[in-house]
Amino acid sequence: MKQYQILVIGGDGIGTEVTEWGKKILEEIGQQFGHQFTFDTALLGHSAIVATGSPLPEATLHKARQSDAILFGAIGHPMYDNDPSLKVRPEQGLLGLRKALGLYTNIRPIKLFDELLDASSIKPEILKGADILFFRELTGDVYFGEKARKDEGKTAYDVMIYSKYEVERIAHKAFQAAQKRRKILHSVDKANVLESSRLWRETVNEVGRQYPDVQLHHQFIDSAAMLLIKNPKMFDVVLTGNLFGDILTDEASQIAGSMGMLASASIGDSTGFYEPIHGSAPDIAGKGIANPLASILSAALLLEHSLGLKEEAQSIVDAVDKTLKEGYRTIDIADVHTEKSKVLGTQAMGNHVLTSLRAIVKTKFELSTY
Ligand code: IPM
Ligand code: MN
Numbered sequence: 001m002k003q004y005q006i007l008v009i010g011g012d013g014i015g016t017e018v019t020e021w022g023k024k025i026l027e028e029i030g031q032q033f034g035h036q037f038t039f040d041t042a043l044l045g046h047s048a049i050v051a052t053g054s055p056l057p058e059a060t061l062h063k064a065r066q067s068d069a070i071l072f073g074a075i076g077h078p079m080y081d082n083d084p085s086l087k088v089r090p091e092q093g094l095l096g097l098r099k100a101l102g103l104y105t106n107i108r109p110i111k112l113f114d115e116l117l118d119a120s121s122i123k124p125e126i127l128k129g130a131d132i133l134f135f136r137e138l139t140g141d142v143y144f145g146e147k148a149r150k151d152e153g154k155t156a157y158d159v160m161i162y163s164k165y166e167v168e169r170i171a172h173k174a175f176q177a178a179q180k181r182r183k184i185l186h187s188v189d190k191a192n193v194l195e196s197s198r199l200w201r202e203t204v205n206e207v208g209r210q211y212p213d214v215q216l217h218h219q220f221i222d223s224a225a226m227l228l229i230k231n232p233k234m235f236d237v238v239l240t241g242n243l244f245g246d247i248l249t250d251e252a253s254q255i256a257g258s259m260g261m262l263a264s265a266s267i268g269d270s271t272g273f274y275e276p277i278h279g280s281a282p283d284i285a286g287k288g289i290a291n292p293l294a295s296i297l298s299a300a301l302l303l304e305h306s307l308g309l310k311e312e313a314q315s316i317v318d319a320v321d322k323t324l325k326e327g328y329r330t331i332d333i334a335d336v337h338t339e340k341s342k343v344l345g346t347q348a349m350g351n352h353v354l355t356s357l358r359a360i361v362k363t364k365f366e367l368s369t370y
Pocket of ligand 2: 246247250
């Protein structure tokens with residue numbers, strides 16, 4: 001039996017509530033498919049600041065490096081949002097870990113489960129069939145460029161910076177993914193204004209020559225933001241920088257029905273990191289109503305990308321699909337107009353997915369013995 005070491009970092013707010021379910025689904029996969037997962041936990045973000053004074057304690061970094069993969073929840077707390085003068089902030093923990101682990105590729109799959117066509121505020125006919133894979137660069141850009149104040153604090157700047165090497169390595173990943181899909185790649189930048197975007201575009205063109213079977217398009221960020229809502233089906237793989245990717249993928253969450261559904265994989269040179277794209281949602285934290293599906297789907301991405309367990313990952317996606325087909329919804333994806341949704345809290349929703357998973361694996365194994 002293979003052993004896998006998984007580090008679970010719940011983080012802040014609903015992060016801890018939903019990550020519990022990502023972990024439970026992994027345990028169930030272990031039982032059903034005969035893998036052994038060993039779990040450890042660590043602190044990050046606000047909860048780490050409260051406990052240790054640091055948003056990224058040394059112990060967390062050490063455990064992260066020792067693990068095969070990390071399942072993460074969310075970070076953030078409203079006290080920082082209202083006080084920009086605070087020097088130690090939860091986000092530093094997440095950004096520090098991304099940098100320390102070299103997690104330069106953030107993969108965000110946007111795919112609508114058909115049952116959720118009505119949960120989005122976009123018309124169903126625009127959405128149906130949309131399936132986009134975002135490649136967001138995660139360790140460069142304005143996030144990590146020099147930032148400072150001058151003129152006695154009255155002027156501030158954040159440098160948007162990319163090196164050719166940084167663009168190349170993620171571009172290769174995006175082109176390779178496109179080759180396995182519909183072979184269309186949109187690279188998003190602001191090359192009409194920004195020098196770093198001109199380097200981005202130049203480099204993507206160069207890398208693209210090695211993938212002649214992939215159709216490469218360049219799109220400015222402003223028009224990409226518009227087209228994403230106007231005609232999401234035109235996109236297959238989207239490659240973009242850290243800041244543009246941050247914004248576009250939140251927008252794209254509406255194509256998937258809700259932020260509560262979207263998982264992401266951050267990969268790089270070593271340990272992979274898996275997290276919902278939603279935040280810590282302090283307004284609903286502790287109420288038991290958060291949607292656990294993004295964490296459950298993050299566990300599926302973990303199995304696929306870090307452990308190479310594709311069949312196991314697919315079983316989780318099928319279990320989520322089955323649960324939705326049966327009409328179960330958390331409040332964020334409930335169809336408020338028809339009352340046909342069976343609205344559940346976090347625990348009940350998580351348990352339904354576990355039940356669906358057991359049923360799916362049972363059918364799979366029964367079929368394979370005939
Ligand atoms: C995300 C988040 C983070 C980011 C924040 C919490 C630093 O919004 O993962 O998209 O901006 O990258
Ligand atoms: Mn974001």
